[in-house]
Amino acid sequence: MKRYCDSCRQYCDEAAMFCPKCGQYTTLVEVERIAPEGEIIYPLAHYQLSYKDTFLYVVGRKFIDANGRASRGEFFRFLLVWLLVMAGILAVFYGLTVGLNLGVYLIFFAWFLLITIGLLSLIPLLALCVRRPHDPDKSSALIFLLLIPLIGPLILFVFMCLKGKQEDNQYGEALRNIVIDKRLASIMKVSPTSSALTTQILVVLLVSAIGIYGVSSSSMAPDNKTELSGWLTNLIVGEGSEEAAQAAAQGYFDAVNEKDYDKAFTYVTSQGNTNPVEKQKWLESMKSAPKQITVGHLRWKQISFVNNRKRIICEADLQITKPGEGAVEASHMTRYISFLEEDGEWRIEGFYNEMPKIKKE
Numbered sequence: 409m410k411r412y413c414d415s416c417r418q419y420c421d422e423a424a425m426f427c428p429k430c431g432q433y434t435t436l437v438e439v440e441r442i443a444p445e446g447e448i449i450y451p452l453a454h455y456q457l458s459y460k461d462t463f464l465y466v467v468g469r470k471f472i473d474a475n476g477r478a479s480r481g482e483f484f485r486f487l488l489v490w491l492l493v494m495a496g497i498l499a500v501f502y503g504l505t506v507g508l509n510l511g512v513y514l515i516f517f518a519w520f521l522l523i524t525i526g527l528l529s530l531i532p533l534l535a536l537c538v539r540r541p542h543d544p545d546k547s548s549a550l551i552f553l554l555l556i557p558l559i560g561p562l563i564l565f566v567f568m569c570l571k572g573k574q575e576d577n578q579y580g581e582a583l584r585n586i587v588i589d590k591r592l593a594s595i596m597k598v599s600p601t602s603s604a605l606t607t608q609i610l611v612v613l614l615v616s617a618i619g620i621y622g623v624s625s626s627s628m629a630p631d632n633k634t635e636l637s638g639w640l641t642n643l644i645v646g647e648g649s650e651e652a653a654q655a656a657a658q659g660y661f662d663a664v665n666e667k668d669y670d671k672a673f674t675y676v677t678s679q680g681n682t683n684p685v686e687k688q689k690w691l692e693s694m695k696s697a698p699k700q701i702t703v704g705h706l707r708w709k710q711i712s713f714v715n716n717r718k719r720i721i722c723e724a725d726l727q728i729t730k731p732g733e734g735a736v737e738a739s740h741m742t743r744y745i746s747f748l749e750e751d752g753e754w755r756i757e758g759f760y761n762e763m764p765k766i767k768k769e
Contacts, residue, residue, distance in 0.1 A: 447595050454584040456481055458599035459610065463489045467532045470539070474548065476580045478539035483568055485602070486536060490529060492614045497521050499617035502624035537564070542579035543572030653722065653747050653754045654706050660756055661701040664694045677748050677755045693759075700729040709744070709763060718749040719757070721764065 426432065452465050453476060462485040501518035538548040550567050553560040574582050586592075593600045656675050663672035672694055673681050680686045704725030712719050724745050744764060746757040758764070 447592065449596060450584060450586070451476075452598075453477060453479065453482070455586045455588055455596075455598075456601040457485070457588070458602045459485050459489050459606065461598045462486050466536055467529065470535060471532050472535055474535045474538040476539055477543040477572065477577075477583055478536055479543055479572055479583050479585060480540070480569065481585065483536060483540045486533075488607075488610055488614065490533070492610060492617065493525065494522060495614055495617035495621065497525075499620040499624070503620050506624045537568070539579075540568050541570075542577070543583060544570040545573050545577045545579070546570070649720070649754065650706060650708070653720065653745075654703055656747065656754045656756060657706070657724065657745055658703045661697070661703065664697050665700060669694055675756055677757050678750060680757075702727040702729065704740075706745070714748065719746065720754075721746045723763075 452461075452469070457465060462482055466482070466486045497518055501514045505514045534551065538551055541548055541550050544567075546567060550564055553564040553567075556563075572583055576582055588596065588598065588601045590600055660672050660675035663669070663675070669691060673687070673690070676690055680690050704727055706722040706724050708720060709723050710719075710721040722745050724743050726741050726743055728739050728741065744760040744762065746760070746764060747754045748757045749755075
C-alpha cells in the first residue's frame with residue numbers, strides 16, 4: 409500500500425498522512441511497489457494476467473483469500489484453464505484406454521486424478537467465486553446459491569458474468585485491468601497478457617478434449633445397447649458378453665424349434681440340467697414354447713454376483729413367426745431372461761414375464 413498526493417501527483421510511504429513536499433493530505437491507494445525503472449506496480453488483481461499466471465495467482469497467492477475483488481477476466485481465465493485440465497485428463501486416459509485396449513485401469517487412475525485435483529482446487533475456486541461478486545458490488549453471500557440444485561449454480565454464473573464497477577466500493581479499489589506488455593512483464597517477472605489467439609486455441613483444445621472423451625466413452629459401451637454406463641458394464645460382465653448372451657438365447661430357441669432338447673439343455677444352467685425336478689420343468693417349457701422365435705435386442709436391466717458368479721438379467725425383444733396360409737404371421741413379445749456365467753459361458757437361468765426379484769444366494 410502507498411499514499412498518493414493529488415497536488416504533487418506523487419506516491420508516498422504508507423505512514424505519510426501528509427505529503428512531505430506540499431503538506432497536502434494524501435489518500436491510501438493499492439500500490440504494491442515502485443520499480444527502479446519508475447513503474448508503479450499495483451497488486452496483481454489490477455492486471456490482465458496470462459492464463460498461466462492467473463492460474464498460479466488464484467491457487468497460490470489467493471488460495472484461501474476471499475477478501476478484495478476479482479475481475480471478470482480473472483474468473484473466466486481461471487475457469488477455462490481448470491476445465492481444460494479436467495477435460496484433458498479424461499480425454500487422454502479414455503483415449504489411451506480405447507486406442508491401446510488397456511482395460512479400465514487407466515480410467516480408475518483418471519478419476520483418481522480428477523477427484524484429487526478437484527478437492528485441491530475446491531478452496532481457491534470457492535474463494536474466487538466469493539471475490540468475483542465483490543467487483544460489481546454484490547454480496548459474497550451469493551455463493552450459497554450453489555446449495556440450490558440445478559438453477560442455483562446457473563444464477564450464480566450469471567452474477568459471475570456481471571461487469572465490475574469502475575469506482576471504489578466497500579471491498580476495495582476499482583480494478584484497473586492493466587494490459588501487461590513485454591516491458592512491464594520483464595519488470596514484474598510475469599508473462600505478457602494472453603492474446604485473443606491464445607484464448608481461441610484453448611477453447612478449441614477444450615472442445616476437442618470433450619469430444620475425444622465423449623467418443624471414447626461411448627465406444628466402450630457394448631454396441632451402445634446397454635442402459636448402464638458402458639465401461640462399467642464391460643468391467644463387470646466383460647467385453648463381448650452381450651453378444652455371447654444373445655447367441656446363447658438364440659441357440660436355445662433354435663434347438664427347441666428343432667426339438668433337439670438335449671442341445672437346448674446345453675444352454676441352461678447346471679442346476680436346470682442336474683436337478684430332476686428342475687429338468688422336468690424345463691422340458692415341459694421347451695415342448696410348450698412358441699415356434700420360430702428370433703431374439704432381438706437384449707437390454708441389460710440388472711447386474712449382480714451370485715456365489716462369485718456373474719448374473720445378468722436382460723429385457724429381450726422376441727419375434728415369433730408363424731407360417732400361415734400363403735403368408736407369414738409375425739408377432740412380438742417381451743420377456744426377461746436371467747443369465748448366469750458358468751465356466752466362462754453364459755447360460756440361461758430362467759424366463760420371466762415381468763422383471764424378476766431374484767434374491768442373492
